Amino acid sequence: MHVAHYLGLLHRAEANLADAYRQVGAAHAEEADVHHLTGRLAAQCDQHVERLAPFVERYAQEAPQEPERLHAELFAGARGGGLGVLRDLHDLYLMASYADITWTVLGQAAAGLRDDDLATAVAECEQDTSIQLSWLRTRMKAAAPQALVVA
Amino acid sequence: MRVDVQLADGLAEGDVDRWVPAASLLHSNGDAMDIAVKDGRIAGVRGRAVDRVNRGRLGPKDLFGWQANNSPDRLTRPLVREGGRLVETDWDTAMGRIVEKSQELLAGPGGWGRFGFYTTGQFFLEEFYALAVIGKAGIGTPHMDGNTRLCTATAAASLKATFGTDGQPGSYTDVDHCDAIALWGHNVAATQTVLWSRMLDRRHGTDPPAMLAVDPRRTPVAREADVHLAVRPGTNVALLNGLLREIIRNGWYDESYVAAHTIGFEALAETVGGYTPERVAEICDVTATDVRRAAELLGCARRLLSTVLQGFYQSNQATAAACQVNNLHLLRAMIGRPGAGVLQMNGQPTAENNRECGADGDLPGFRNWANPEHVEQLARLWNVDQRIIPAWSPPTHAMQIFRYAEQGSIRFLWVSATNPTVTLPDLARIRRILNQEGLFLVVQDLFLTETARYADVVLPAATWGEKTGAFTNADRTVHLSEKAVDPPGEARPDLDILLDYARRMNFRDRDGQPLLPWHTPEEVFDAWRECTRGRPCDYSGLSHAKLRDGGVQWPCTDDAPGGTERLYTDGVFHTDPDYCETYGQDLLTGAEFTGDEYRAKRPAGRAFLHAAAYQPSPEVPGPEYPLQLVTGRSLYHFHTRTKTARAPELHAAAPDVWVELHPSDAAVAGIGEGDRVRVESARGAVTAPARLSGVRPGVVFLPFHYGWWDRGDEPDGRAANELTLTAWDPVSKQPLFKSAAVRVARTEN
Numbered sequence: 001m002h003v004a005h006y007l008g009l010l011h012r013a014e015a016n017l018a019d020a021y022r023q024v025g026a027a028h029a030e031e032a033d034v035h036h037l038t039g040r041l042a043a044q045c046d047q048h049v050e051r052l053a054p055f056v057e058r059y060a061q062e063a064p065q066e067p068e069r070l071h072a073e074l075f076a077g078a079r080g081g082g083l084g085v086l087r088d089l090h091d092l093y094l095m096a097s098y099a100d101i102t103w104t105v106l107g108q109a110a111a112g113l114r115d116d117d118l119a120t121a122v123a124e125c126e127q128d129t130s131i132q133l134s135w136l137r138t139r140m141k142a143a144a145p146q147a148l149v150v151a
Numbered sequence: 152m153r154v155d156v157q158l159a160d161g162l163a164e165g166d167v168d169r170w171v172p173a174a175s176l177l178h179s180n181g182d183a184m185d186i187a188v189k190d191g192r193i194a195g196v197r198g199r200a201v202d203r204v205n206r207g208r209l210g211p212k213d214l215f216g217w218q219a220n221n222s223p224d225r226l227t228r229p230l231v232r233e234g235g236r237l238v239e240t241d242w243d244t245a246m247g248r249i250v251e252k253s254q255e256l257l258a259g260p261g262g263w264g265r266f267g268f269y270t271t272g273q274f275f276l277e278e279f280y281a282l283a284v285i286g287k288a289g290i291g292t293p294h295m296d297g298n299t300r301l302c303t304a305t306a307a308a309s310l311k312a313t314f315g316t317d318g319q320p321g322s323y324t325d326v327d328h329c330d331a332i333a334l335w336g337h338n339v340a341a342t343q344t345v346l347w348s349r350m351l352d353r354r355h356g357t358d359p360p361a362m363l364a365v366d367p368r369r370t371p372v373a374r375e376a377d378v379h380l381a382v383r384p385g386t387n388v389a390l391l392n393g394l395l396r397e398i399i400r401n402g403w404y405d406e407s408y409v410a411a412h413t414i415g416f417e418a419l420a421e422t423v424g425g426y427t428p429e430r431v432a433e434i435c436d437v438t439a440t441d442v443r444r445a446a447e448l449l450g451c452a453r454r455l456l457s458t459v460l461q462g463f464y465q466s467n468q469a470t471a472a473a474c475q476v477n478n479l480h481l482l483r484a485m486i487g488r489p490g491a492g493v494l495q496m497n498g499q500p501t502a503e504n505n506r507e508c509g510a511d512g513d514l515p516g517f518r519n520w521a522n523p524e525h526v527e528q529l530a531r532l533w534n535v536d537q538r539i540i541p542a543w544s545p546p547t548h549a550m551q552i553f554r555y556a557e558q559g560s561i562r563f564l565w566v567s568a569t570n571p572t573v574t575l576p577d578l579a580r581i582r583r584i585l586n587q588e589g590l591f592l593v594v595q596d597l598f599l600t601e602t603a604r605y606a607d608v609v610l611p612a613a614t615w616g617e618k619t620g621a622f623t624n625a626d627r628t629v630h631l632s633e634k635a636v637d638p639p640g641e642a643r644p645d646l647d648i649l650l651d652y653a654r655r656m657n658f659r660d661r662d663g664q665p666l667l668p669w670h671t672p673e674e675v676f677d678a679w680r681e682c683t684r685g686r687p688c689d690y691s692g693l694s695h696a697k698l699r700d701g702g703v704q705w706p707c708t709d710d711a712p713g714g715t716e717r718l719y720t721d722g723v724f725h726t727d728p729d730y731c732e733t734y735g736q737d738l739l740t741g742a743e744f745t746g747d748e749y750r751a752k753r754p755a756g757r758a759f760l761h762a763a764a765y766q767p768s769p770e771v772p773g774p775e776y777p778l779q780l781v782t783g784r785s786l787y788h789f790h791t792r793t794k795t796a797r798a799p800e801l802h803a804a805a806p807d808v809w810v811e812l813h814p815s816d817a818a819v820a821g822i823g824e825g826d827r828v829r830v831e832s833a834r835g836a837v838t839a840p841a842r843l844s845g846v847r848p849g850v851v852f853l854p855f856h857y858g859w860w861d862r863g864d865e866p867d868g869r870a871a872n873e874l875t876l877t878a879w880d881p882v883s884k885q886p887l888f889k890s891a892a893v894r895v896a897r898t899e900n
Contacts, residue, residue, distance in 0.1 A: 030557070032550065032877040036769040037740060082558055134742035142544040142551075150264030151560040 003109045004059040010102040011052045017095045018045035024088045031085055034139070038092075041132055048099075048125045055118055082147040086140060093136040100129045154207035157214040158187055158195030170197065171635035172699065174204075174622065176273055176615040177212040177789045179303075179497035180343040181624020183702055184209055186217065186616050186635040193220050193616050193636055202702055204323060204628050210344035212789055215801050217616065219794035220636075225597055226611035227640020237599075237609060242641065242651075245608050249565075250655045252591045256563055257290065263541065267552040267561040268295040270510050271568035272302060272499025275620025275632065277675035278645045279501070279508035280682070281667055282567075283515055285649060288533045289658035289666055293541035294561060297511040298569040298790075300549040301886060302498025305464035307506050307513070308736075308883035309473035310495055313481070314758050315725035316517045316732040317506055318687040320480075320718045321456065321492025322704065323626045326350055328490030331361040331452035335476055336387065336462015337496060340371035341786040343625075351375070361448050365390065366462055367781060368811070368852060369845025378445045381847040382435040384779050384889050385467035385768035391475030392765060393431030394446045396423040398482055403450030408484035412722040414752060415760035419478060422762035434765060436847075449479060454490030461498065461783065466889045470882035471738040471763035478760050487720040494625065499790075501622040507688045508679070512546025515679075516686035517732045520545065521746060524729065532682055534660040545743065548884035549575070550877065557584045567595040567645065568612065572602040573791040573858035576875035576886050577834045578866065595648060598793050601858045601866075612645050613638030614794075620646065620672045621698055627705050627715075629690070631698035646672055687718075687725055687732075719758075726754035738763045741881030768890045769878045772849070776832060776892035778816060780851050782871040788856040796861060808869045810839040811852035812895065817843050822897050829898040832891045835873030838898060851893055 025038030079087050103126035110118035156164065170185035173196075183202030187195035196217050200207035229245035230237040256265040268286055270279070286295040307317045314320065326332070326349045339347045353360055354375060364376035365387070373379040382390050398404055399420055409416050428439035428446075435442075449455060457480060463472045477493060485491040497503055509515040518525035520542045530537035547555070553575065555561040564585075575581045585592060585605040594606040603609045617638040623629045638644070643651075650667055658666035669675045673695045684691045689706035692714075697703070704714040725731055734749035736742060738761055772779055787804040788795040795801040810828050822828055828841045830851060837853060846852045853871040866873070878887045 031554070033879065033881065036878055037881065040739070040766065082560060131737050131740055131742050134737060134744065135740035138545075138741065138743040142547070145261075145543060146264050146555060146560055149261035151558065
């Protein structure tokens, strides 16, 4: 059984995403909406991490390395300017997508396990992640023409 | 019947040469009045007794504000910057500079993105529509917004979110028929005095309606109300969730209406389920008993009227909170019949027209920017290539326009009939932006405002009484406001200025014809009428000629030639995917849903019950700044007092800024009544005399009207927005003016 592997991936992916939201928020304090919303979304990821903890324990995880590598690629250094915001949001989008598909996979596992608690946790959290992706897409779509064509 | 009249000293009604029909341009109530003309000058006003909105009554701003038209310091000639100073010039020179700069910027790739337009809530609808066409089909920029973003954006956002499109559901006549009135963050006694009189008539007549006030201040409304909830600012969603929970648990909702006409009940019931009166009491700092009393007042009313304004719109979770008021009315089937209605109010007199015409970034006629068919309709109407209309993402809101200017990607900013140097949050930052090298600033106004002093070109505009146009109040009543006198000097109507710009820019349609072929307000009105045909704000049955007979509520069509008193009388809402103005947004983040996601909800004319959990404000009090600032208005002033402080009676009634404190907070800081107090936030400071008042403990109130135009060239620590923070609601993008953390100290100077 490899459920522990995916629980570990997700547990770490959400923790890394929370951290990345905070870093992006701090780097772009002048983008007021990004600054404030990334704080809220980071807190949401923290809750996901807490929510996952008992399952991680129950299925005795082995620590995987994959999400660490993804996160390491996010900030080689803080990016500045309109293009920098776009690129940073782009990175967040990839990390949130990674979490999103991992929730999907775990939801399948929960079905196979007949683990209702895990299924409920997945159903609730994956909605948050889906909204996070929608917000990132909305914000990037608004920013892209100005950042790429005008500035 | 009482008819309010105010004439210049010594003038009697019989001495007046002529009376010219108009409506109020100093608040959003749309009170109809006639302008008295004597010897070619405005010499007074008189309420119009036959009008449906005000029945002859006028408020203090209307009775005295007209005097500003005759003020000796009106701008009478264009100004241009020469060697760092603004000097008088002629129109050709001023417009020549604007056009030269525009053409230079438009020539480069992404030229559209160099332009920003920041406009107003006081243009006439013809002016908004002309400006919208210039922006959307001439330049092709999404960077156009109004100061309506500061006052009415949340009204629009919540109506769209719940009902599918913008458009006020209720009517002022609901005041006459209701058996309960709930005022949500709406100090109507200061914002719309004639509407307040109408409510007081009911309260002091036979069979008075019950009244609920939600406001952190003990306003005249709060004192009149049967239940006053002085909630902690920023906690409106928690309060509403608690009230909705009581409504549901006590079975005070209309199950069959909810089942037939709404979507989302289960999710809403689940979200509000955790907001017990005790939990609400803790979050909002009110008593659980009062929460239950308020719920009973709302839950047992048979004809409930709600009005909502800045206490919700400028607070944390603005759109989410305003949507919960809509939810209350949907749950209780309190919509679309006499006395049962929602009034999501407007702050400014013509804010509604900015929303309709799309000079606030929305698409004209409440069209959906994400619906290609709607964009194509406009392209056909204007006979332009559809690709020029900027519909690739939501329109750029005001705060983002200033951010682009700050970053230097917007290099041309045209500010018309508003004063962002006093009204936007964090003024030190706004001043830095407007002072920035490389930003070409055009200001179009009546007076040399604080903002005009930063301009490269200043255009002197005509105002109310000096030009003709239509506008629409908060209950969809359209009035025609006619020219009574000539503007002073070379000042020109805003419409003439915009059409002149369009001609000089040579904006053309696909056949090489002028894009804006109009010369008169009436021609623009007729074009606008076609733009609205079949949309919720349908003006197809209206004309300037018809409006000369008096105010009419849109939609006004061949089928409804007398206008329409209430929307949604049949419980069918504007949520059809092909008709709606938005595919919806997530209330907590503002994430836009796609057309496919929207269609999957199968709205089919049902309204959306949006649920939202309470989230604390982005800035809350802490050890360093332990108090919460809310800003607001005085009864006697409008906007930044450009007109009202030039009316002697209004100026005398509120000549200077003040700060309101609760006596307990004042005592802690050793502050007594009348002491000078320094209010500080992380961004700036204001000094003002203290009034120990009925504001709730922990909250500080400052009026936002006071800039420095009447005191000198430099800011002098009176403007409330020195303190406010740059943050906005994720859905409506309305700035959170009621969220700054501050501290207070007694000061000697």
